[in-house]
Amino acid sequence: MPLVELRRVSKRFTKGDETIVPLDDVSLSIQEGEFVSLMGPSGTGKSTLLNLVSGIDRPDAGEIEVAGTEITNLSRSRLADWRATNLGYIFQTHNLIPVLTAYENVELPTLLLKLSASERRQRVELALEAVGLSDRADHYPRQLSGGQEQRVGIARAIVAHPKVVVADEPTGSLDGTTSAQVQQLLQRLNQELGITLLMVTHDSEVARIATRQLTLDRGKFLEAVTMT
Numbered sequence: 622m623p624l625v626e627l628r629r630v631s632k633r634f635t636k637g638d639e640t641i642v643p644l645d646d647v648s649l650s651i652q653e654g655e656f657v658s659l660m661g662p663s664g665t666g667k668s669t670l671l672n673l674v675s676g677i678d679r680p681d682a683g684e685i686e687v688a689g690t691e692i693t694n695l696s697r698s699r700l701a702d703w704r705a706t707n708l709g710y711i712f713q714t715h716n717l718i719p720v721l722t723a724y725e726n727v728e729l730p731t732l733l734l735k736l737s738a739s740e741r742r743q744r745v746e747l748a749l750e751a752v753g754l755s756d757r758a759d760h761y762p763r764q765l766s767g768g769q770e771q772r773v774g775i776a777r778a779i780v781a782h783p784k785v786v787v788a789d790e791p792t793g794s795l796d797g798t799t800s801a802q803v804q805q806l807l808q809r810l811n812q813e814l815g816i817t818l819l820m821v822t823h824d825s826e827v828a829r830i831a832t833r834q835l836t837l838d839r840g841k842f843l844e845a846v847t848m849t
């Protein structure tokens with residue numbers, strides 16, 4: 622059974638008398654352990670797709686099943702619980718909270734889970750270790766480089782041991798060297814920790830680190846190249 626399955630999903634937005642249909646009857650299956658990249662021209666619905674898979678938004682038609690749960694019809698509060706345990710989100714800009722340390726930023730999502738204090742501490746320490754930032758735990762975001770901030774953002778996305786991690790242009794605001802480090806980290810998360818990833822990028826070099834590359838255009842997936 623696929624870990625993520627979109628069945629005949631459509632999403633439209635209406636602005637005045639204009640209707641935009643970023644996703645038009647699209648279907649997609651992602652197996653556990655896959656690393657899928659998604660490219661496509663600006664405004665074609667890539668972020669919309671991530672928002673649907675994360676349950677941040679709902680489709681107008683079709684069904685979305687993630688990790689065995691049909692999320693399309695969950696109530697808002699059930700969806701929030703579901704998201705806390707199943708989904709990690711990596712943003713283009715890290716979105717860290719400036720008054721919290723790296724440790725506290727990573728700890729945040731775990732506060733929604735039923736964990737003992739020691740389990741929580743262990744999770745946060747492991748996530749910081751996975752991104753190579755154990756020695757920066759007490760630093761505030763302003764004391765970190767852009768790449769380190771993004772790595773804290775990645776630690777925060779994986780700390781709850783989610784089934785799926787979605788990433789919206791995770792290297793979009795990083796310079797070449799830092800982007801390469803973050804790309805390596807994403808590959809390691811996929812290969813060594815078995816995390817299933819769905820990543821949007823505008824950069825074809827970055828897209829190539831994925832095990833499967835998709836392109837979205839005019840409401841449809843145009844191309845699906847499986848890397849071996």
Ligand SMILES: Nc1ncnc2c1ncn2[C@@H]1O[C@H](COP(=O)(O)OP(=O)(O)OP(=O)(O)O)[C@@H](O)[C@H]1O
Pocket residue numbers: 634635636641643661662663664665666667668669670
């Ligand atoms: N909440 C909304 N209300 C109205 N229109 C929206 C909304 N969200 C997205 N859209 C429109 O839907 C289309 C797809 O947007 P989306 O952000 O998914 O594109 P994208 O492929 O991620 O673009 P980019 O590569 O520029 O980030 C765009 O035309 C956008 O203006």
